[in-house]
Amino acid sequence: MASSSSSSSSWTYDLFLSFRGEDTRAGFTSELYSALGRSGIHAFMDDEGVERGEEISASLLQAIERSRIALVILSPDYASSRWCLDELTGTYGEAMKRHELRLGGGGGCRVLRWRQALTEISNLSGFDSGTFRSEVELLDTIVKDVLEKVDAGQLFVAERPVGIESQVRKLTSKLSKKTLTKALIIGLWGMGGVGKTTVAKAFYNTIGRTFRRARSFLAQIRENSKHSNDLVNLQEQLISDIINTEVFKIPNIDRGIKILQERLPHIKAFIVLDDVDSVNQLNALCGSLEWFCPGSIIVITTRDLHLLSVIRADHKYKMETMNEIESLELFSWHAFKQKAPLENFIELSKNVVAYCGGLPLALEVLGSYLFDREIEEWEDVLSKLERIPNDEIQAKLKISFDGLKDDMEKNIFLDICCFFINKDRNYATHILNGCGFNAKIGITTLIERCLVNFNRKNNKLEMHDLLRDMGREIICGSPRKDLEDRSRLWFQEDVTEVLMQNTGTKVIEGISLKKPHEVCEIDAKAFKAMRKLRLLQLEYVNLEGDYRHLSNKLRWLCWPGFPLKSIPDSLYQKNLVAIDFKYSNLRLVWKKPQLLQCLTILILSHSPYLRQTPDFTNLPNLEKLVLKDCPSLKIVHQSIGDLKKIILVNLEDCKCLRVLPRSIYKLKSVKTLILSGCSLLDHLEEDIEQMESMTVLEADNTAITVVPKSLVRLEALKHGYVSFPGLKGRAQDVFPSLIWLSCQASRYVGGMPITVSIQWRNDETFGCPVWDKLRGIGIHAKHITVLIRGSFCIICRS
Incomplete structure (x- = not known):
């Protein structure tokens, strides 16, 4: 039974198990309960399993009410138990109550209620144990189905969602059978910090369950659509969410609009567009009502009421600030970690709350700042608040910044x-x-x-x-400082003015200049006086002249669209921690290796001309190497094996890469190795068992047909994630299939009987007995011999 609550906190259990203990407790039910627990599903199972009387207990009824869904195991003698039948009546009655329906019988005949519950549940589709090859397969299928129903794509709303449910009820009241005969647009508008996004998330969780296959929450659209390419990314996400396909490339906004126009009218969808601030965003993502199938719901959060008129919203819901009672409760949760203030702080709390003006953001920030502080400190905060006008929210928030300890x-x-x-x-x-x-x-x-x-x-x-x-x-300061006297520059016109007029000073510690849609040429001399520059972001900028003018204090050099074919010697920055040159024109990283002992991150993704990786000999502390989508990359330098601290190696979509250097398998520190999309890569060496820290191995969309048998000896990977062509998921679920592939590969070369040795701690690593797991994927084991250190030798029939 599906839930209809607006808050995940209203549930005590994910699932209620209804079963007859004498029939199933010792076997199937216990195995199912354990499998659910291993998958993170909090299930209720009556551990005592004793019928203590004629009536079902109040605690059991409460467990039913506090469970999201129920799973009924109908065994041969299930209906012979009055306890089970009462439990079933309660379970089905709760489902009806949540859908505002009435279970017949009321307070009348108990037998009639039993009969109706049995009739109703018999009409539901379920899992027939006789249709599965093994109990293991049945367990896996049930767990996957429960995970889908329980998870249901829920969003985190708030740690303490005070006042949210009442807001959601108001929104839900806008829905009716009549209005849902057409597409419906609901607008939430109000000032920043008032809780529009929080309420939209809670509403999404509540209504979204009825749109399980077609729903999307596009967050922070204003922040995530500053460039046209950003809007394309949002279109891709929307299409992927609604059509339930893998993300595919859209060349431009107009093509995205056309795809949405073609697909959305045929799918009843639920879409939330969060923080919209321009007509262009609306045009790109939800053009007009004609785009949507009847019954679709579109929610838009915005600070601009006019945008809701442009899109012809059916309902314009103004988000009001919190009332005094709600404000005090939310503030208390952050200031005292409880629902109400401590006795000595009641009046002080009310005064602080009054100055916050019912704004959730201010209540959370100031409450968190005042947590565990003395009365004198509270009084000091109040004296500052009294000097700030009621409408100056930022000045109130600044109190928390001023209170940072250093x-x-x-x-x-x-x-x-x-x-x-x-x-x-x-x-x-x-x-x-x-x-x-x-x-x-x-x-x-x-x-x-x-x-x-x-x-x-x-x-x-x-x-x-x-x-x-x-x-x-x-x-910026108050009074406002001159541009050259500010420690950080991010506003594009300000940055351009300082660099073009060569007015930079030693005060400047960080600069961000982004020019993705125009050619911008800057003379490197503009940086000469910036001796304290730590952070530099130049997006699609041509820097002319001598790179030695850049500060040797640089720690972060982020330069998407780096224009040169190789990094020149004059750009040597020995203190760099991160080099981020996505979308560069690099053919070769360095003509001769540079000693960069501080470098921990090297990102060269989407560099179409890069042919080989750098020599890693002089990068001893590198931890993250990201070379995603470098279509010309053919050579990974053998010195990669010398990187003792490397954690991540990402070579995704390097389509010309045919082979990895043997030395790469010596990387004991690597936790994540991504090779997906390396379509010419056709094998991995058995040496991979040396990569003892690896928890994620992605190698789908490659030419690999034979999987290294030594993979199953990697202890860390057993609890991680694996993907190969045709296989993807948790390693403990995928490993049996990897073994089967290895057996098949051995068969093709004539090796019979097939022997596969697997080092394993115990049967439970698979999540169920090894024997049954292997049988479930087609390996019929004649014999299993326990070898030294808990490994298994599996001898398979032809």
Whole structure:
């Protein structure tokens, strides 16, 4: 039974197991319960399994009510148990209640209720154990189906979603059978920080279950559509989400619009467009109502009411600030980690809440800042708030910035504001560590203070617009500083003015200049006076003259579209931590190797002319090597095997790469090896068993037909992810199929009987007994002999 709750926190269990213990407890049910647990599914199973009386217990009824879905195991004697029948009636009755239907019988005849529940459940499609080759296959199928139903693409809403459910109910009330005979557009508008995105996520979780196969949440559109290519990426994501296909390339916006016009009218879809701020975005992603199938729902969040009129929204829902009661509760969760203030802080809390004006963002930020502080510190904050006008939200938020304990945390915050929003957290941490900051602790502190957000799904750093603008205003100063006196420059007109007029000074620590749609030529002399420059981003910029003018303090050099065929000797920067030259014109990285002992990240992705990797001899501390989509790359230098600290090697879509150097298999530190899309790569060596730290191996869309048998001896990989042509998933699920492929390959060369040795700790590594798992994928084992260190020798029939 599917849920209809707006908040995942309302569930205690993912699944309720209904079964007759005497029939199934010792065998199938226990195996299923264990398999569900290994997949992260929190299932309820009545462990006592004793019928303690005529009536079903109140605790069991509560377990049914607090479970997202129910799974009923109908065994031969299931209907002979009154307890089971009452449990089934409660289970099915709860399903009916959630769909606002009524289960017949009411308070009347108990037998009639049993009969109706049995009749109803018999009409549902289920899993017939007789149609599966083995119990193992049945278990796997059930677990996958439950995972799909339980997960259902839910989004994280908020740690403490105070007041969200009431907002969602108001939105849900806009839906009716009459309105859903056509496509429906709902607009959420209001000021920044008021909670539009949070409510949209909760609404998406609530309604999205009825659009299981066709729904999409496009987040932060304003931030993610600054260039035309960004809008193309959003179109690709939308098409992929709605049509349920792998992402495919769209050449331009107009082609994307045409595809959406052709496909969307035939699919009832649920789409959320978050933070829209221009008509161009609307035109590219949801043109008009004629694009959508009747019954589709489109939700748009925006600060601009006029945009909702342009798109002819059916409902324009203004997001109001929180009332006093909700504000105090949300503030308390962040300031005291409980629903209400501590007794000594009640009046102080009410005063702080009053100054926040019901704005969730301000309540969270100030609450987190005041957590575990003394009364004197609270009073100091209040005195500052009293001097700030009610409409100056940024000034109130700045109190949390001022309260950071040292300049390191403040500098990390300001660097993220200008350069690392939507960047990978580990990537930013490496670079900021290289700048002399303790970034791991610093970023954690900023997250705890609600000054920075962290998206666990994609590992990227995020920041609310108000906080970002507050940080940038701090850099600009009050009164506003001259451009050359600001520590960081990011606004394109400002950067261009400083560089063109050669007015840079030693105050400048970071610059970002992005010119993807025009040729921009800058004289390198413009950087001569910037002796403290740490962070430099030049996007599609031609830098003329002597590169020695660049500061030797550089830690991050991000230069998409680097124009030269090789990196010149004059660009030698011994302190660089990260080189990011995506979409470069490089043929050769360096003509002669450069000693870069600090370099930990080297990214040369999407460089169409790059023919070979650099010599890695002088890059002893390299941790991440990313050469994705380098279609001319043919040679990986053998010195790659000397990299003792390398964690990631990404060679995805290097379509001319035929062979890997044997030395690559010596990389004991590598955790992730990506070879997907290397269509000419036809084998991996058995030496791969030396890569003992590897947890992810992606090699789909390659020419590999024989999989190294030694893979199954990699302990770390057993709990990780593997993909090969035709195989993809968790290693413990894929390994049996890899063994089968190895057996098949041996058969073709005439080796019978086939012997495959697998080193394994115990049967449970597969998630179920090895014997049954192998039998389930077609390996009929005659004998299994336990060998030294827990390995198995499997002798297969022809």
